[in-house]
Each structure stands twice: as structure tokens, then as C-alpha cells.
Amino acid sequence: MKFPSPVFLLLLAAWPVNAALADATIEGQVALPKTHAAPVMNKRYEIVSHGGILSTNPPLAVVYLSGDFPAPAAEAKITAQVGQKDMAFVPTLLPIQAGSRVEFPNYDNTYHNIFSYSPTKRFDLGRYRPDERPVPSVLFDQPGLVVLHCDIHEHMRGLILVLPTPYFVLTDPDGHYHLTGLPPGHYILKAWVDSNTTLEHPVDLRDGAVLRSDFP
Amino acid sequence: MLVVTVVTALGLFFAQRNVADNARRELEQSFQRELASFHSLQEIRHTALAERSRTLARRPRIHAALEDNALDLLYPSARDELLDVIGDPDQEASESEALAFNARFYRFLDNHGAVIPPPNTQGVGPLRPEEEARLGLRAVPDRAQTGYLVRSNHVSGDVIDEIIAMPIISSETGRPVAALVLGFKPIELSVRNIPAGILTGIWTQGHLSLPGVNTADRAALARKLSGALAAGDRRQTSLPAVIAGQPCLLFQQRLNPGSPFDPAYEVCIYPLTESQARQRRLLWQFSGAGGVLLMGAFVASHYLSQRLSSPVERIVVDSEQNRHMRRKAEAALELTHEELQRSARFSAAASHQLKTPVTVLRAGLEELLAQEPLSAPAREEISGLVHQTFRLTNLIEDLLLLSRMDAGRLQLQFSPIDLAPLIEGWLDDLGALPDSLALAVETDFPSPLLVEGEQRYTTLVLQNLLENARKYNRPGGRIRVSTQASADWIVLTIGNTGTTIPAADQPNVFQRFHRSALGENVPGHGLGLNLAMELTRLHRGELRLVSSVDDWTEFEVRFRASRRGSTGGGVSA
Numbered sequence: 001m002k003f004p005s006p007v008f009l010l011l012l013a014a015w016p017v018n019a020a021l022a023d024a025t026i027e028g029q030v031a032l033p034k035t036h037a038a039p040v041m042n043k044r045y046e047i048v049s050h051g052g053i054l055s056t057n058p059p060l061a062v063v064y065l066s067g068d069f070p071a072p073a074a075e076a077k078i079t080a081q082v083g084q085k086d087m088a089f090v091p092t093l094l095p096i097q098a099g100s101r102v103e104f105p106n107y108d109n110t111y112h113n114i115f116s117y118s119p120t121k122r123f124d125l126g127r128y129r130p131d132e133r134p135v136p137s138v139l140f141d142q143p144g145l146v147v148l149h150c151d152i153h154e155h156m157r158g159l160i161l162v163l164p165t166p167y168f169v170l171t172d173p174d175g176h177y178h179l180t181g182l183p184p185g186h187y188i189l190k191a192w193v194d195s196n197t198t199l200e201h202p203v204d205l206r207d208g209a210v211l212r213s214d215f216p
Numbered sequence: 217m218l219v220v221t222v223v224t225a226l227g228l229f230f231a232q233r234n235v236a237d238n239a240r241r242e243l244e245q246s247f248q249r250e251l252a253s254f255h256s257l258q259e260i261r262h263t264a265l266a267e268r269s270r271t272l273a274r275r276p277r278i279h280a281a282l283e284d285n286a287l288d289l290l291y292p293s294a295r296d297e298l299l300d301v302i303g304d305p306d307q308e309a310s311e312s313e314a315l316a317f318n319a320r321f322y323r324f325l326d327n328h329g330a331v332i333p334p335p336n337t338q339g340v341g342p343l344r345p346e347e348e349a350r351l352g353l354r355a356v357p358d359r360a361q362t363g364y365l366v367r368s369n370h371v372s373g374d375v376i377d378e379i380i381a382m383p384i385i386s387s388e389t390g391r392p393v394a395a396l397v398l399g400f401k402p403i404e405l406s407v408r409n410i411p412a413g414i415l416t417g418i419w420t421q422g423h424l425s426l427p428g429v430n431t432a433d434r435a436a437l438a439r440k441l442s443g444a445l446a447a448g449d450r451r452q453t454s455l456p457a458v459i460a461g462q463p464c465l466l467f468q469q470r471l472n473p474g475s476p477f478d479p480a481y482e483v484c485i486y487p488l489t490e491s492q493a494r495q496r497r498l499l500w501q502f503s504g505a506g507g508v509l510l511m512g513a514f515v516a517s518h519y520l521s522q523r524l525s526s527p528v529e530r531i532v533v534d535s536e537q538n539r540h541m542r543r544k545a546e547a548a549l550e551l552t553h554e555e556l557q558r559s560a561r562f563s564a565a566a567s568h569q570l571k572t573p574v575t576v577l578r579a580g581l582e583e584l585l586a587q588e589p590l591s592a593p594a595r596e597e598i599s600g601l602v603h604q605t606f607r608l609t610n611l612i613e614d615l616l617l618l619s620r621m622d623a624g625r626l627q628l629q630f631s632p633i634d635l636a637p638l639i640e641g642w643l644d645d646l647g648a649l650p651d652s653l654a655l656a657v658e659t660d661f662p663s664p665l666l667v668e669g670e671q672r673y674t675t676l677v678l679q680n681l682l683e684n685a686r687k688y689n690r691p692g693g694r695i696r697v698s699t700q701a702s703a704d705w706i707v708l709t710i711g712n713t714g715t716t717i718p719a720a721d722q723p724n725v726f727q728r729f730h731r732s733a734l735g736e737n738v739p740g741h742g743l744g745l746n747l748a749m750e751l752t753r754l755h756r757g758e759l760r761l762v763s764s765v766d767d768w769t770e771f772e773v774r775f776r777a778s779r780r781g782s783t784g785g786g787v788s789a
Contacts, residue, residue: 118284
């Protein structure tokens with residue numbers, strides 16, 4: 001079975017909300033930390049920790065618009081997935097809007113036990129098989145970073161970045177991003193680089209305009 | 217004697233000390249062996265726990281609890297992981313060996329070294345708050361640390377638990393983010409490894425855990441140990457102690473050197489009863505041996521000193537006597553010398569004084585004899601007087617010579633002298649003498665017959681001896697002159713027939729002016745033999761009377777054989 005790429009999943013998660021509300025656009029590039037890993041096709045991303053600071057490898061950033069946006073009104077539907085495939089979380093880094101429900105399908109032929117002790121969201125899905133139905137899911141109602149572990153496979157690590165905004169996008173490996181459908185107004189544009197680093201710029205969005213903003 | 221005693225005493229002292237040292241060393245080695253086995257067991261436990269701790273840090277839930285800031289979930293997460301570490305309390309008494317890896321309690325320290333309190337004591341082992349507080353450290357340790365914790369126990373009194381703090385190293389930062397502190401029942405060595413009567417225990421925080429010792433003794437020991445340790449003597453050392461009235465030796469050594477926990481000491485108590493009994497036995501044995509040795513040495517030294525001192529004493533006595541006699545002899549010699557000198561001076565003076573009138577007398581007589589006319593009887597009378605003057609001159613000459621010899625003034629100039637012509641010349645003169653003895657002469661000597669001497673005096677010796685052989689002969693008698701020669705000596709033997717010298721007179725024949733009874737009719741003045749002997753002595757020779765029996769008197773004179781052809785040195789009288 002072909003597994004959808006992380007970027008596809010991200011767009012799947014963000015697009016329906018964004019497209020309907022706004023039409024301003026921001027694009028630019030986040031200066032990502034240099035990586036020593038050689039560029040290869042079909043990169044697998046992993047969560048690495050340097051001195052307790054978590055990030056993806058190769059580096060990716062999440063760019064989002066910070067402002068006073070309303071939370072989703074109704075009981076959130078399943079808006080995103082973090083699957084377990086080949087003993088790894090896919091995607092390894094998932095930005096979602098607070099109030100979203102994420103399901104954790106098991107694509108491996110073994111048990112997984114996904115849990116999080118992060119203050120943002122503590123949960124423990126217990127051991128479940130690939131054919132577990134319904135697929136276990138968790139509602140993330142508080143913004144913050146959630147570190148995913150598997151109790152069975154100690155090397156597995158995943159991140160869910162719960163954001164208080166519906167306007168966010170994952171950069172490509174070069175740091176380029178393109179955020180469309182934004183509402184006009186004065187906001188703070190933030191770029192999450194790792195668990196310890198979030199860069200920000202104030203931005204002034206006008207209807208139909210395309211703003212260029214690079215980090216830093 | 218003193219030396220032997222001192223050596224024996226020293227030997228005893230050193231042997232005794234050596235025995236005591238050996239006993240002590242043996243105990244110390246036993247202590248070290250026990251400690252070594254204890255430490256190796258501890259090492260094994262540390263290794264096992266370190267591995268356990270590493271595994272634990274990797275466990276996702278523990279890891280998540282520590283690194284995702286969820287310390288409240290640490291104990292619930294660890295409970296399952298550490299289920300096998302906390303032993304079943306019901307098994308505690310039964311399986312002592314398994315206890316080495318069965319903890320009584322555990323707690324986590326946060327990254328500042330403070331104890332993370334468990335939400336409840338279920339499954340983590342109960343601890344009083346003050347006991348729990350003692351587990352905390354100033355900082356989270358970066359390697360295994362050992363400590364000892366005094367715990368009050370209502371049943372069996374205070375007990376001491378061994379605590380091990382294992383760091384939990386973050387797999388992300390590589391630094392210790394927390395520590396797991398486990399409490400164990402202290403490792404007890406298997407009973408079969410410990411020799412009988414030896415007590416082992418642990419001292420920490422002024423508290424001594426020593427099973428098998430009553431409370432009073434234990435308290436006294438704890439005080440003593442605390443005092444010794446407070447005095448700064450923290451090196452492994454021994455202390456004398458008394459337990460239940462028995463003397464003991466107490467060894468102590470730090471169990472957790474360098475640990476941030478309170479210092480703890482392994483305490484080992486060895487009863488000295490047996491060792492002291494052995495020492496006493498050895499002391500008796502040594503004393504007995506030493507006593508026997510001392511007695512032997514005493515006897516030997518006494519005997520030796522007797523042996524050594526008797527000649528010395530004798531020498532002392534002898535030398536005292538010798539000194540006394542020597543003094544007397546010296547005094548006598550001095551006196552004699554003075555006498556001799558005086559008499560020699562007198563003889564010389566008298567001789568000189570006499571020679572002149574004798575010469576004048578003879579000259580007068582010869583003048584009378586030359587006058588004409590003289591009657592025949594007068595002439596014969598005067599001739600007799602002249603002859604007497606010659607005798608008088610000879611006597612004076614002999615006296616002069618003797619006095620010179622006595623005064624030590626006569627010196628001989630040695631040269632090789634041939635005796636043969638001297639003897640033959642004299643024998644020729646004998647034949648020409650106008651007497652009626654009709655003596656037969658036998659000679660048996662080679663020619664030449666060389667001796668060391670001075671012609672004038674050697675001749676005098678021969679003349680005197682041959683003259684005596686003639687004078688004291690009987691009519692129809694005989695004279696025999698023979699020689700024996702050796703490498704060093706020429707021995708001349710002169711024998712004659714005639715009246716023998718009475719045995720009583722024989723020792724005195726060489727004395728001056730001695731004339732035996734038989735010589736009354738014989739002309740002479742008793743100086744000839746004395747003079748001959750003195751002169752022979754000056755020749756470094758010897759004159760003696762060989763025998764005088766059965767009509768035969770024999771004298772023997774020894775001269776030194778001459779080996780030279782020329783004049784040699786001299787000798788003085």
C-alpha cells in the first residue's frame with residue numbers, strides 16, 4: 001500500500017479550513033539549521049534531540065499565523081492522522097489546530113502502544129493491533145508540543161505541534177513555505193524551528209496581497 | 217655473659233613481637249579478604265544495577281516521565297519496570313542469597329539530587345520522612361554511589377540498609393537527569409566464609425550495627441569508633457576492644473570512599489583470646505628455650521672464661537715473680553759489674569805496679585850473674601831466682617790479660633789460624649825440654665786445621681792445655697792430641713795420663729786460682745785453665761773437661777771452623 005507523503009497529509013489537514021476564509025498569501029523561506037545528512041530521495045524524517053531540544057531531521061519548520069482566531073465550534077472530526085509505519089511515526093512532525101482529533105492507525109504488523117506524558121496532552125492508547133477498530137484517536141484541545149512515544153518500541157518518537165490557529169504550513173526541506181487564504185489584518189507570523197526555538201515577525205496582511213517574509 | 221643475656225633477651229623480645237605482628241597481620245589479611253569478597257559482591261550488584269538503570273532510562277515511559285516533565289508519572293511508570301527489583305517481603309527471611317538483588321525500597325532523585333516523593337508507598341517500600349530525606353544528595357550523581365541508611369525498626373532495633381544511587385542518563389543529552397536510589401539489606405557474607413567468633417558490622421552516622429553483640433558493648437564500641445574516626449584516623453586501622461569481657465581487635469575500613477552519602481565503615485571484630493593464648497604459649501616456649509640457652513651459655517662461658525683466664529693469671533703471677541727476680545738479678549749484675557770493674561782495675565794497677573819491680577829485680581840478678589867470680593852454688597841460686605822472676609812475669613802477664621778480659625777491654629781480631637803448626641811446634645818444644653818424663657805423644661789431626669781466632673790468644677789456649685797435659689803427666693805417660701772436624705766446628709781433644717782430678721774438684725777446675733790437691737808439687741799459679749776458658753769463650757768456642765778417670769784426663773776445646781781466607785770481624789770480651 002502506498003503511503004501518502006507528509007506534505008500531502010498536511011495539506012489535507014489544513015486546506016479545507018483555509019480556503020474558505022481568506023485570500024491573503026505569505027510566502028518566504030525559513031533559514032533551517034544545516035544538516036550533515038546527505039540529501040536522498042524519499043527522505044524519512046525522524047525526531048532528534050540535541051541537549052533535550054527536539055526537532056526533525058532533516059530539519060523542517062512550521063510557519064503559522066498567530067492571532068485571535070476562534071476555536072473550532074463543533075466536536076472536532078478526525079482531521080489528521082499519525083500512522084505507525086515501519087516502526088516510525090508518519091508524519092514525524094504534525095502541526096494541527098487546537099481542538100483537532102488525530103487518529104493513530106497502525107500500519108505495521110505488530111502491536112504499538114502510543115502514549116504521551118507531555119503536559120500539553122497526556123494519553124495512553126494502550127496496546128493495539130493493526131486491525132483495531134475504530135482506529136484509536138485523541139482530541140488535542142490545548143496548544144503546545146506533544147511528544148509521542150511507543151511503549152513497545154522505545155526508539156519511536158513523534159511530535160504533534162498543537163497550534164491556536166487554523167493558518168499554518170510545513171516548510172519544504174529547503175525552508176520554503178507558502179501560506180494562502182489568510183484573513184487580512186495585523187498578525188504575528190511565527191516559525192517553529194525546534195522545541196526551543198520559535199521565530200516571529202509582525203505582519204500586516206491585505207486582501208489579495210502576497211507578502212514575502214523570510215526567517216530570520 | 218652479659219652479652220649472651222642481652223642477646224637472648226633481644227631474641228625473645230623480637231620473636232615475641234614478630235609473633236604478635238604475624239598474628240595481627242593474619243587477622244588483617246583475613247579482614248582484607250573478607251572485605252575484598254564483600255566488595256566484589258557489591259561490584260557485581262553495582263554492575264547489575266547500572267545495567268538495570270540504563271535499561272530503565274531507555275524505557276519509554278520512564279524516559280517520557282523524566283524528559284517530558286512528567287515526574288508525577290515516574291513512580292507509576294517505574295512500578296512495572298521495577299516489579300522484580302522490589303522483592304516479595306514474605307520471602308525476605310527465606311532466600312538470603314536472592315536478597316542481594318532484592319531491594320527493600322527505591323526512590324527517584326530529580327536532576328537536582330532531591331528526592332521525588334512517591335504518590336504512595338505502595339510498591340516502592342516504606343520509608344519514614346526523615347529517612348527519605350537522607351536519600352537526597354546535593355546533586356544528581358554521575359556514577360553509582362553507595363551509602364548506608366540507619367532505619368529504626370520496632371521489632372529488631374535499628375538496622376542499617378545499604379543504599380545505592382544509580383544515575384539515569386538521558387539518552388538525549390548523555391547527562392544524568394535523575395537517579396534511582398535503591399535500598400538493600402546489607403550484603404552479609406555467607407556464614408561459611410567467616411571464621412568462627414568473628415563479628416562483622418557497619419558503622420555510619422555514629423551508629424553501629426553489629427549483630428551478636430549486646431547493647432552496652434555495642435554502644436561502647438560505637439563511641440570508641442566515633443572517637444577514633446573523629447580524631448581523623450580514617451585510614452584502615454585496628455583498635456583494641458573488649459566484648460563480653462574478652463579482648464578483641466577491631467578493624468575498620470571506609471566502605472564508600474568518595475561517596476556523597478554519609479561515610480560508612482565496615483567493622484570487623486576478631487577475638488584475641490585464641491591468638492593471645494597462642495602468644496602466651498609461644499612466650500613460654502621461648503622463655504623455656506631462652507632459659508635453657510642462657511644456662512648453657514652460662515656454663516659454656518664460665519668454662520671458657522676459666523680456660524682463658526688461667527694462663528693469664530699464671531702469666532700475671534709469673535711476670536710478677538720474673539720482675540722481682542729480674543730486679544734482683546739486675547741489681548746483682550750491677551754489683552758484680554762494679555765489683556768486676558773494681559777488681560779489674562785493681563788487677564791491672566797491681567800488675568803494672570808489679571811488672572816494673574820484677575823487671576828491675578831480674579835485671580839486678582842477671583847483672584849479679586855476670587859478675588866474676590861467683591861460686592857455683594851462688595850462681596845456681598841466682599839462676600833459680602832469675603827463673604822465678606820469669607814465673608812472676610808470666611803470672612803478672614796472665615793477671616793483666618785476665619783483668620783486661622774482665623773489664624771487657626780485650627778484643628780479638630779474627631783471622632784463619634792453622635792449629636796444626638801450633639801444636640806441632642809445641643810438641644817439638646816438648647821434646648827439647650830437659651825433663652825426665654819420657655812422654656809418648658800421639659797425634660791424630662789433619663793439616664791444615666783452620667779455625668777462627670787471633671794467633672796470639674789461640675796459641676795461649678793451646679799452650680795452656682798442652683802445658684797442663686805435660687805438667688800433670690806421670691813418667692812414661694803419654695799425651696794424645698786429636699781433632700774432629702764438622703762444618704762449623706773444629707773439636708780438639710787433648711788427653712793425658714797421670715793422676716786424675718778428684719770428682720769433687722772437677723766442677724772447679726776452671727775457677728781462678730784453683731789448684732787441686734794433686735797440683736801441689738806442680739809449678740803454676742792456678743790461672744791457666746781459667747785463662748784458657750775465658751779466651752776460648754772470646755773465640756766463641758767452648759772448653760770443657762771431658763773426663764778424668766782411670767789415669768786419663770781429657771779436655772776438649774771447640775773452635776769455630778774458618779771458612780774465610782782473610783781477616784774478618786772481631787769480638788770483644
